[in-house]
């Protein structure tokens with residue numbers, strides 16, 4: 001759900017995320033700038049180090065390039081698909 005609200009700073013847009021699996025609104029969003037210090041180990045023990053890869057390479061969307069960014073539902077513990 002997205003709506004605009006007016007406060008002392010002007011109009012701000014409020015976005016309430018709903019889990020795309022269980023419909024809960026207990027969602028946390030995580031952002032971390034890591035640039036090329038990203039590291040991931042795949043199930044075959046291959047390790048990738050570098051910038052955050054595109055979701056098409058991983059199969060899940062956890063950000064891209066300089067940033068690790070994703071949202072997790074605290075109710076069902078699932079990463080939210082965009």
Ligand SMILES: [Zn+2]
Nearest residue numbers: 019022073076
């Ligand atoms: Zn959920």
